[in-house]
Amino acid sequence: MSVDMRTxxxxxxxxxxxxTAAGCAASGRELAQFFDLHRLGxxxxxxxxxxxxxxxxxxxxxETPAGLLNAVGLQGPGVDAFLERELPWLAQRGIKTIVSIxxxxxxxxxxxxxxxxxxxxxxxxxxxxxxxxIEDRGRVFAREGGAAAEVIASVRSVMRxxxxxxxxxxxxxxxxxxVARACVDAGADALSMINNPLGMSIDTVTLKPxxxxxxxxxxxxxxxxxxxxxxxxxxxxxxxxxxxGVGGVMTGADAFQLILAGACAVGVGTAxxxxxxxxxxIERELEDLLRARGFQxxxxxxxxxxxxxxxxxxxxxxxxxx
Amino acid sequence: MQVTGTVLTTRRVDAYHxxxxxxxxxxxxxxxxxxxxVSVGGANTAMVTRRAFYVHDVKPEYGGTVELVxxxxxxxxxxxxxxxxxxxxxLVGPLGRPFPLPRDPVHCVLVGSEYGSAVLFPLADALxxxxxxxxxxxxxxxxxxxxxxxxxxxxAERATVTLTTEDGSLGVRGTVSDxxxxxxxxxxxxxxxxxxxxxxxxxxxxxAIEADIPVQVAVEESMACGIGICMTCVLPVIxxxxxxxxxxxxxxxxxxxxxxxxxxxxxxxxxDALGAPGxxxxxxx
Numbered sequence: 030m031s032v033d034m035r036t037x038x039x040x041x042x043x044x045x046x047x048x049t050a051a052g053c054a055a056s057g058r059e060l061a062q063f064f065d066l067h068r069l070g071x072x073x074x075x076x077x078x079x080x081x082x083x084x085x086x087x088x089x090x091x092e093t094p095a096g097l098l099n100a101v102g103l104q105g106p107g108v109d110a111f112l113e114r115e116l117p118w119l120a121q122r123g124i125k126t127i128v129s130i131x132x133x134x135x136x137x138x139x140x141x142x143x144x145x146x147x148x149x150x151x152x153x154x155x156x157x158x159x160x161x162x163i164e165d166r167g168r169v170f171a172r173e174g175g176a177a178a179e180v181i182a183s184v185r186s187v188m189r190x191x192x193x194x195x196x197x198x199x200x201x202x203x204x205x206x207x208v209a210r211a212c213v214d215a216g217a218d219a220l221s222m223i224n225n226p227l228g229m230s231i232d233t234v235t236l237k238p239x240x241x242x243x244x245x246x247x248x249x250x251x252x253x254x255x256x257x258x259x260x261x262x263x264x265x266x267x268x269x270x271x272x273x274g275v276g277g278v279m280t281g282a283d284a285f286q287l288i289l290a291g292a293c294a295v296g297v298g299t300a301x302x303x304x305x306x307x308x309x310x311i312e313r314e315l316e317d318l319l320r321a322r323g324f325q326x327x328x329x330x331x332x333x334x335x336x337x338x339x340x341x342x343x344x345x346x347x348x349x350x351x
Numbered sequence: 352m353q354v355t356g357t358v359l360t361t362r363r364v365d366a367y368h369x370x371x372x373x374x375x376x377x378x379x380x381x382x383x384x385x386x387x388x389v390s391v392g393g394a395n396t397a398m399v400t401r402r403a404f405y406v407h408d409v410k411p412e413y414g415g416t417v418e419l420v421x422x423x424x425x426x427x428x429x430x431x432x433x434x435x436x437x438x439x440x441x442l443v444g445p446l447g448r449p450f451p452l453p454r455d456p457v458h459c460v461l462v463g464s465e466y467g468s469a470v471l472f473p474l475a476d477a478l479x480x481x482x483x484x485x486x487x488x489x490x491x492x493x494x495x496x497x498x499x500x501x502x503x504x505x506x507a508e509r510a511t512v513t514l515t516t517e518d519g520s521l522g523v524r525g526t527v528s529d530x531x532x533x534x535x536x537x538x539x540x541x542x543x544x545x546x547x548x549x550x551x552x553x554x555x556x557x558x559a560i561e562a563d564i565p566v567q568v569a570v571e572e573s574m575a576c577g578i579g580i581c582m583t584c585v586l587p588v589i590x591x592x593x594x595x596x597x598x599x600x601x602x603x604x605x606x607x608x609x610x611x612x613x614x615x616x617x618x619x620x621x622x623d624a625l626g627a628p629g630x631x632x633x634x635x636x
Contacts, residue, residue: 059578060578092399101581105626301576303390
């Protein structure tokens with residue numbers, strides 16, 4: 030008995046719930062050396078910016094307990110080169126592609142969305158809201174519902190109606206459900222969480238910060254509980270909104286936690302650095318777990334941990350009636 | 352490709368550890384300059400980044416083995432140093448772009464600092480096969496950290512091996528780049544190949560530029576993935592079009608033409624690099 034792993038982001042169907050996490054699959058070609066990208070639910074690109082970006086100086090990376098600090102600084106070729114070289118390569122192969130975008134102003138996000146609106150091969154647009162807002166003293170858009178909503182509304186207004194707009198949320202906020210609600214009210218079709226929480230590490234030999242950028246985003250298994258909590262809270266507040274759960278997923282069981290908390294898709298990031306085949310392995314492990322628990326469809330498990338205490342384990346009865 | 356390799360032998364070589372692993376797919380595809388990445392800490396490891404190592408030796412036994420040489424500096428390499436025969440480790444490779452080899456039998460000087468020397472031996476074999484003369488300059492801070500002196504002496508029958516140590520405990524006192532000009536002149540070298548820390552490669556490149564001969568450097572940059580997706584191993588490299596880009600050591604390297612690497616700017620974003628902050632207008636429409 031195979032489990033029906035299909036999932037939906039808005040009206041867009043994905044063959045399975047496992048995607049790459051933004052910024053963890055470079056242009057796609059790098060991972061294509063290892064496996065057929067069609068086996069991903071979708072590939073999420075790095076955050077595309079208007080102009081080319083050189084990123085941050087090195088060291089950009091420091092290993093931390095069960096985690097990884099990074100400060101890459103959205104290094105990328107800019108939207109022109111992306112549309113010329115990277116997106117067509119993915120589109121020609123029919124790989125479901127969620128394009129992540131990042132900007133410094135609301136206008137820059139809107140301009141990026143306009144460039145993507147006519148490009149073939151964009152399955153959805155993920156708006157990276159953890160970029161510093163140039164017009165707000167460099168504070169990130171994701172820190173507050175109003176700023177996030179302004180970006181989402183401007184992207185939604187120029188994106189084609191059949192391309193879902195996904196808001197990528199940061200966990201470094203007092204009330205993530207409030208930011209999520211503001212994004213959905215502004216037109217977000219789906220949410221993705223969590224972006225890297227900020228962290229810092231100090232080298233005790235050099236007596237200096239381990240990263241050239243001083244602070245960096247923390248990823249890896251250390252942040253899984255944070256991701257589960259955020260997905261749980263947002264799914265409670267907005268049960269009808271599709272969520273891509275991202276953060277520290279290394280195994281199928283980790284992905285299953287996010288699904289049970291309310292995610293209908295799961296992004297895999299840092300695990301890819303450790304194991305290029307992580308997405309395929311996690312998808313297989315998740316399917317095995319669902320089957321072992323008697324699920325026939327992934328969709329039946331989404332948010333299941335929210336059911337009130339004492340309620341019956343519905344799916345197990347369904348299984349026994351077969 | 353990803354291979355679960357079985358450890359065949361482990362040995363200490365002076366200050367370093369050498370691990371021979373049965374990894375047929377990797378050994379078969381290996382070219383000098385390729386590297387492999389290793390997952391450390393076992394199945395449920397808390398160490399999420401892979402460790403990248405140059406390959407010291409490839410042998411056809413057991414379908415193909417690779418030998419890695421490393422210094423046990425952190426918890427990851429310490430774990431690796433504890434592996435014993437018949438343990439298995441997870442390898443991905445061969446990775447990166449190998450050394451370009453000359454078509455003609457030219458004179459080559461191979462320069463290695465610390466365990467960076469390891470990568471030079473498969474290269475020396477390949478060069479010798481093409482009839483190249485191979486001279487070595489190997490160095491380190493102290494005698495126990497000079498890697499491969501014996502093997503270099505065995506290989507270089509009709510050539511020279513120059514050893515350097517900063518404390519003078521072996522060979523010439525100084526660094527490899529101090530000894531290099533005399534070797535380049537004495538052997539009438541046509542090309543220099545080098546591997547070691549950035550400051551060594553910078554100095555070696557300067558010597559080669561001075562002598563007006565090409566230099567190929569294999570860089571040692573810390574990496575999280577080794578396959579081109581984490582974007583952490585970048586360094587400023589000048590492209591064919593004259594534009595400096597923050598270039599991945601793993602995917603576009605680890606071997607670069609020395610004069611193309613902006614060694615003095617490693618660890619920074621040069622103001623004229625493509626996409627440098629403030630460089631060029633932000634074209635927000």
